[in-house]
Amino acid sequence: MKVLKKIFFIGLIFFGISVLFIFWSNFKINAESEDYVTSELSKLPNEKTGLLLGTSKTLSNGAPNAYFFNRIFAAANLYKSGKVQNIIVSGDNSKKDYNEPEEMKNELVKAGVPADKIFEDFAGFRTLDSVIRAKEVFGQNSYIIISQRFHNERAVYLARKHGIEAFGYNAEDVNKYAGLKTNAREKLARAKVFWDFMFGVEPKFGGDKVLIP
Structure with a gap:
């Protein structure tokens, strides 16, 4: 019985530390990215x-994914406004019948x-891969992230911690009930950011340099 109590107590401590770490991770990323993300083109x-x-x-x-189509609308709006001249579409292409960059x-x-203003990154498996490959493969030291x-808060934080002058243009969100699962997953993803920092995690793939004129 004493052993079980000890195990329970240790588990409770570990759980408490984990919860605090998740809250701290979210607070830090929010605080350090808020000046660089916006829904207003003028900013x-x-x-x-x-x-x-x-x-x-x-x-x-x-069914159509509102996250996807809201990002497309925002990216097109950003381009048409003249704020950017080119767009890198970065996503997962790990399966033969699944190609996010091509769909975007x-x-x-x-x-x-215009098609010639769009550059496909087929190895954007994670946000970390996308933001670093935009610099290392596509040669961009500054850019505007669309999501x-x-x-965007997490992506901008990651990019700036890797020496990239990144900003975020916020696409319209989905309603809070439809996005409940995604937002819960995001809380954990933010904690993983610091885990990756601790262990020096890098993009899964490098690749030949791509010139954006």
């Missing part, structure tokens, strides 16, 4: 390139962005 600098972060075009039930490019072209605010 953004002019940059050569935008970085559109990928997500699936459809939900598991086959196709939708951006439909939205009026929902909760995602």
Whole structure:
């Protein structure tokens, strides 16, 4: 019985520390990124390139993914405003029949962005991969990230910690009930940011340099 109590007590301490770490991670990322993310075009600098972060075009039930289409609308709006001249579409292409960058490019072209101004990054498996590869592979030391605010905050934080002058343009979010699972997952993803820092995690793939004129 004493052993069980000891195990329970240790588990309780570990749980408490984990919860505190998650809260601290979220607070720190919010605090350090808030000056660089916005929903207003007028508050953004002019940059050569935008970085559109990928997500699936459809939900598991086959319905359109509002996160995806809201990001497409925001990216097209950013380009048409003249704030960026090019857009990197970065996402997952790990399966033969799943290609986020291609889907994003196709939708951006439909939205009026010229195809020759869109550059595909097929190895943006994680936000970390996308923000670092935009610098290391595509040669961009500063850029505007396009995603929902909760995602932009983490992406901008990551980019700036890697010496990139990044800003975030916030796409419209989905309603809080539809996005409940995504927002809960984001809390854990922010804690993982610091885990990756501690262990020096780098992008999964490098690649040949891509010139953006």
